[in-house]
Every structure is written in structure tokens, then in C-alpha cells.
Amino acid sequence: MKFQVLSLINHAPHPLTGELSPAADRFEEVLALGEAAERLGFDAFSVGERHAGPFLSSSPTVVLSALAARTSRIKLLTGVTVVAILDPVRVAEDYATLDQLSRGRIELVVGKGAEAGHFDLFGLDEERQWDLQKEKYELLRRLWVEEGVDWEGEFRPPLHGVTTVPRPYAGLPRIWHGSATSLNSPELAAKHGDPLFTANAVQPREAYAKLIAHYRERFEAYGHDPARAHVAAGSGGLLIADSPQQAVDRFKELYEAKVAQSFKPHLEGKAGYNTSFRTIEDAMANGPQLIGSPQQIIDKILGYHEVYRHDLQSITVDGFGLDRAEQIETLQRFAEEIAPIVRKEAPSTLWDA
Numbered sequence: 001m002k003f004q005v006l007s008l009i010n011h012a013p014h015p016l017t018g019e020l021s022p023a024a025d026r027f028e029e030v031l032a033l034g035e036a037a038e039r040l041g042f043d044a045f046s047v048g049e050r051h052a053g054p055f056l057s058s059s060p061t062v063v064l065s066a067l068a069a070r071t072s073r074i075k076l077l078t079g080v081t082v083v084a085i086l087d088p089v090r091v092a093e094d095y096a097t098l099d100q101l102s103r104g105r106i107e108l109v110v111g112k113g114a115e116a117g118h119f120d121l122f123g124l125d126e127e128r129q130w131d132l133q134k135e136k137y138e139l140l141r142r143l144w145v146e147e148g149v150d151w152e153g154e155f156r157p158p159l160h161g162v163t164t165v166p167r168p169y170a171g172l173p174r175i176w177h178g179s180a181t182s183l184n185s186p187e188l189a190a191k192h193g194d195p196l197f198t199a200n201a202v203q204p205r206e207a208y209a210k211l212i213a214h215y216r217e218r219f220e221a222y223g224h225d226p227a228r229a230h231v232a233a234g235s236g237g238l239l240i241a242d243s244p245q246q247a248v249d250r251f252k253e254l255y256e257a258k259v260a261q262s263f264k265p266h267l268e269g270k271a272g273y274n275t276s277f278r279t280i281e282d283a284m285a286n287g288p289q290l291i292g293s294p295q296q297i298i299d300k301i302l303g304y305h306e307v308y309r310h311d312l313q314s315i316t317v318d319g320f321g322l323d324r325a326e327q328i329e330t331l332q333r334f335a336e337e338i339a340p341i342v343r344k345e346a347p348s349t350l351w352d353a
Contacts (some may be wrong), residue, residue: 001305002347003339004044004314005037005078005331009063012054014321015257017343023056023256027063028322033317034067034330040335043351044075046109049082052117061094068102075351076102079234079314080111080178080197084132085122087156088140092164093175096144104169109197110137111178111185111234113166114272130184131155137175137188144172176232179211180188181272185339186211190218195230198308200288202275208288209307218303230350232312233304236275237319238287247292248280251320255280255291290315294337301342311348 007030034045047060047069051341057082064076076098076284083091099106112129113179119126135153142149147163177189180199190197195213198208211256212231217290242246259278267273277287294353301313315334317327 001301001342001348002043002312002350003334004046004075004077005033005042006046006316007033007057007058007318008048008050008055008079009314010054010319011056012261015261016254016321023167026056027066029318030063031067031070032324033327033331034068034074035329037121038071040331041339042074042331042335044077044107045071046077046079048079048116049245050118051082051085051113051121052115056237061098063064064106065098065101066181068098069104074105075107075174076105077107078109080109080113082113082118083110083136083140084112084129085118085124085225086136088136088143089156089159089162089164091136091140093142093166096164096166096168098170099173100166102169104173106169107174107176109176109178110140111180114180114199130182133184134188138192141172141175141192144168152216159211178347179208179215180329181207183211183214186215187218189213190222190224190229193219193222193224193228195232195311197232197312197314198234198240198310199272200233200235201305201309202273202277203271204276204286205288205304205307207271207332208303212310231308231310232314233310234288234314235316236287237279237284237291238297238317238330239289239291239320239322240330240335241293242336244284244292244296247284247296251291252280254320255283255289294333297334298339298341299337302345305342305346311350313342 037045047063048057049060050057060078112133143164149162152158176195176197177185178197179185199210216229221228239251277283284291285288317330
């Protein structure tokens with residue numbers, strides 16, 4: 001298995017102290033986390049894209065460009081690029097530029113996003129989100145594969161003989177499809193033979209397993225080699241302790257305060273927004289959150305792998321309010337005590353030469 005560190009660049013007051021870091025400090029913290037991830041042997045670092053709520057990730061290309069200049073090996077992903085609200089021409093230009101700057105390390109995860117407010121912000125109809133997603137993704141793909149593109153669609157002016165520049169570093173970058181609640185993304189990924197990135201963040205395992213099963217079934221139905229049906233899975237955050245009881249003692253107040261802080265009453269009952277695992281004990285026992293001893297976390301990842309057969313596990317360490325030193329310590333423990341065992345038990349050919 002491969003491993004990725006994801007940051008949505010949360011910028012909410014600390015759930016217990018109420019302190020709020022300056023934005024510049026928060027960006028520096030994320031870049032330091034990316035450098036540490038490369039140093040510790042992680043395979044990828046991902047930056048989300050949010051345009052509403054307490055986040056600083058509205059410009060992932062800028063953040064990833066800064067990280068590209070401070071690293072040399074690690075893959076650079078998005079989590080997700082909200083292609084449904086963006087101009088595909090601009091997305092093609094921006095990420096191809098980043099692909100050149102990083103010498104081919106960029107991969108996109110595209111999706112319609114997890115914040116309902118961004119459709120209004122960009123003057124778009126949320127009811128048409130899947131139509132927007134499909135049309136804009138398919139245009140982006142053509143712009144990266146073809147030159148002299150002629151195109152006409154519903155959501156932007158026609159194109160006549162367009163070749164976006166720069167071109168990607170070494171052909172079409174891998175594009176994943178982020179999937180959280182709907183069969184639309186797995187279907188689009190399967191149609192184009194692309195990999196699937198399931199959120200695996202707030203819902204029970206069965207909800208995500210349904211999306212993955214649909215993806216694999218449709219991937220083969222579209223005539224693609226099932227061996228190429230790569231899957232990645234997120235998590236609801238990583239907190240490591242020496243024992244299960246120590247995890248409860250150390251993180252219970254912090255975890256449950258963060259869940260309460262993030263709760264969205266107006267979206268209660270709508271899948272994909274509020275976690276159903278609101279106590280740390282429930283999260284440890286039943287949720288996708290990676291909380292507990294190293295062995296507990298190993299067992300949980302391998303348990304998910306039995307169902308998902310995923311190639312890439314994404315982890316998040318900066319969402320609960322840990323300071324920079326604690327975040328890096330958590331990454332180091334994961335890299336030394338957890339990753340080697342999971343890599344051995346669940347090998348993957350993703351990103352192998």
C-alpha cells in the first residue's frame with residue numbers, strides 16, 4: 001500500500017482553547033508538514049480545495065507550487081480540485097504549469113466538492129452539479145490529451161482550435177475521481193478508466209463499499225483491465241497513542257470538541273457532511289478515523305483493505321488542533337510503526353516504475 005498525507009488547511013479556532021493561528025503561520029505549518037512527509041518516506045502529499053467554511057485552501061495550485069519548490073520526490077495531489085465550479089481551460093493551464101515545475105509529480109483528484117456554498121459563490125446552480133462536473137471534466141481531459149481542440153458545450157463558450165499551454169510534463173497526468181456519496185463519480189471514473197478516491201471520512205464502511213463495488217463493476221463493463229482499477233481511501237483523521245486507553249484519555253476531549261465544532265445543523269441527515277461517530281469510543285470501534293494504538297490502526301487499515309482492496313491510504317494529522325511538533329511526531333510514528341507493516345501485508349503496484 002502507498003500512503004498520502006492530506007491537508008484541507010483547516011483554519012478554525014482551536015476546539016479547546018479558541019486560539020486561531022495567523023493565516024501565514026498556518027500556511028507555513030502545511031509546507032513544513034509536506035517537507036516532513038517526504039523526509040519520512042510518504043508517497044504523496046495532497047492539498048484540498050475549499051471556497052467556503054473555515055479553510056485556507058481556496059488556491060491549492062499556489063500551495064502545491066510552494067511545496068514543489070521545497071521537495072524533490074513526493075507526489076503532489078489535490079483533494080479535491082472542484083472542477084464543477086472552475087473553467088477547464090484555466091485548470092488545464094494551472095496544473096500543467098505545476099506539472100512542469102514539479103517535473104511530472106502532479107496528479108489531480110477531481111470532484112464536485114464537499115461544501116454546498118461554493119456553487120452560489122460562483123453563480124452556478126447546485127442542482128446541475130453533476131452535469132457541470134461531467135462536462136467540465138471531459139473538456140479538461142481533452143485539453144490535456146489533444147491539441148487544436150474544437151469543442152462546444154452548455155456551461156462555457158465554444159472553443160475553436162485551442163491548444164492550452166504549457167502542455168503537461170509527460171502526457172496526461174493521472175486524474176482520480178473523488179467519491180463520497182453518489183454513484184455519479186464512480187460511474188464517470190469507470191467510463192474513462194480512471195482511478196477512484198473514496199472519501200472514507202464520516203460515513204459507515206458500507207456506504208463507501210457500495211461506491212467502490214459499483215466502480216469496479218462498471219470499470220470492467222466499460223472494457224477496461226480490472227487490474228488498473230486503482231482505489232484510494234481517506235480517513236477521518238489520525239491520532240496515535242501507546243494504547244487504546246491512552247488514546248481515549250489523551251484525545252477524547254479534543255476529538256469530541258472538534259466534532260461539535262464542525263457539526264453543520266442545516267445539513268443534518270444529508271450524507272457526507274456530519275460524522276455519525278461523535279464519541280471517540282465509537283470512532284475508534286466503528287468509524288474510519290485512525291485513532292488508537294499502532295496495532296489498532298494497522299488492524300483498521302487492513303480491515304478496510306479487505307473490503308476496498310485500495311492501493312493508497314490517505315491520512316490527516318492537522319485537523320484536530322495538534323501543534324506542528326505533535327503533527328510531525330504523529331507522522332513519524334505512522335511512518336515507523338504502522339506503514340511498514342501495512343505495506344508488507346497489502347502491497348500495491350501504484351506508482352511503481
